[in-house]
Amino acid sequence: MITILFICTLSLSFGSISCKNDFVTNQAALFVFGDSLFEAGNNNYFDSLPGFRSNYWPYGKTTFQFPTGRVSDGRIMIDFIAEDAWLPLLPPNLQPGYSSRQLTYGLNFATTAAGVFAATFPGVVINLFKRNKNIKINIHMFD
Numbered sequence: 001m002i003t004i005l006f007i008c009t010l011s012l013s014f015g016s017i018s019c020k021n022d023f024v025t026n027q028a029a030l031f032v033f034g035d036s037l038f039e040a041g042n043n044n045y046f047d048s049l050p051g052f053r054s055n056y057w058p059y060g061k062t063t064f065q066f067p068t069g070r071v072s073d074g075r076i077m078i079d080f081i082a083e084d085a086w087l088p089l090l091p092p093n094l095q096p097g098y099s100s101r102q103l104t105y106g107l108n109f110a111t112t113a114a115g116v117f118a119a120t121f122p123g124v125v126i127n128l129f130k131r132n133k134n135i136k137i138n139i140h141m142f143d
Contacts, residue, residue: 028085030078030106038078038110041069045094052112071112078108 032038043053055067062074070076090108091098
């Protein structure tokens, strides 16, 4: 199921993007949804339990030399896909300070232990309903 969702997300992401200033481009964009396989650091910005974060050694030591929140000691699969599409590393959607210009390349909504239902680790991880709220906020940046 996750693979099907990932493929659908990937195939829908490579199209035209327009922003509120009517800037249209054929550049690729990648919007990522998933769990720890695709986590780029969202749990660092969410009040989750420390066991659901990857912001300590050895995570990130190989590529970044510091913990990034990726559940890997280096890059994750989505980083390689972004690189292949000539995109920068996608920021976690909860990371403060990204611009609408950066958003045209895509955004990473994945969180460790992501659940569909609110009953999945309540108060510990970001469930689908809370994630949808975050997505709606980011979509308004294109309006």
